[in-house]
Amino acid sequence: MAEAPAFGPLFVGGFAFVLGLLVGSFLNVVIHRVPREESLVWPGSHCPHCDAAVRPFDNVPLLSYLILGGRCRDCRGPIHWRYPALELLTGLLFAAIALRHGVGWMTPVWLGFATALVAAAAIDFEHHIIPDGISLGGLAVGLVLVPAAGILEGAAPLLALRQAALGAALGGGLLWGVGFVHARLSVAFGRTFAHWPGEGEAVPKPASLDYWTWFPGLGFGDVKLLAMVGAFLGPAGVLQCILLAALAGLLLGLVWMAVRRRMDAPFGFAPAIAVGALATVLLPGLRLPLL
Ligand SMILES: [Zn+2]
Known part of the structure; x- marks a missing residue:
């Protein structure tokens, strides 16, 4: 330090x-x-x-x-x-x-991270989309600024770069894997999703890009957002974030259902990811990258 x-x-x-x-x-x-x-x-x-x-x-x-x-x-x-x-x-x-x-050096990085998370959460809550400018833009910024700030605070350069890249791959990869397996199983068991990707739309062919990014019931925006979160939090941090986000998502979902008095309220995952990521940044005792 x-x-x-x-x-x-x-x-x-x-x-x-x-x-x-x-x-x-x-x-x-x-x-x-x-x-x-x-x-x-x-x-x-x-x-x-x-x-x-x-x-x-x-x-x-x-x-x-x-x-x-x-x-x-x-x-x-x-x-x-x-x-x-x-x-x-x-x-x-x-x-x-x-x-x-x-x-x-890390403090302004965390402030920028928090700003991106609040924006992503609010836009996802209201419009059910996460702009690429926030998720992919934040990913690019995170992959550069987090190692840079870490190195200025005394971290080993290679370790700092690896942590950010590994965190991004793990965060995005884990959620992508869950979404992909869920989508394949749903198709195998004949489940249809009226709301995604379009009503009655055919399942994409394996040769197309859509096949790999087609996630009924889970937006691909969440995958990109978690990759961005991983770049900032590192592999250990992004795992903690996912666990906390799952808990937060459950709680937010229950509160939402109680307020709206219906079960089918579509609820974006970004607010839960933001809660999990901010808790990881703020709570003492949680491991952050480079620490
Ligand atoms: Zn007025």
């Missing part, structure tokens, strides 16, 4: 919290616009009720919502509580990561 300047925990946690609020505010834009393939920068934020542009001083994370009493300044239409909630969540996550990992 490199010699770190002596910042007090209150300063480090507070700085990370404010940074998290700002990133959370940007994530609100990402989560709304990326699945709709809209520009992230233009046009600026508008009220969904009266279309008035949001003034810069009304766009302060969390504070503006509280000052405006959760209503648009122009038409008094309600602002959804999930915007300040996501800002607060990201702020608290950033503070927790900074306090857990201190000031070091």
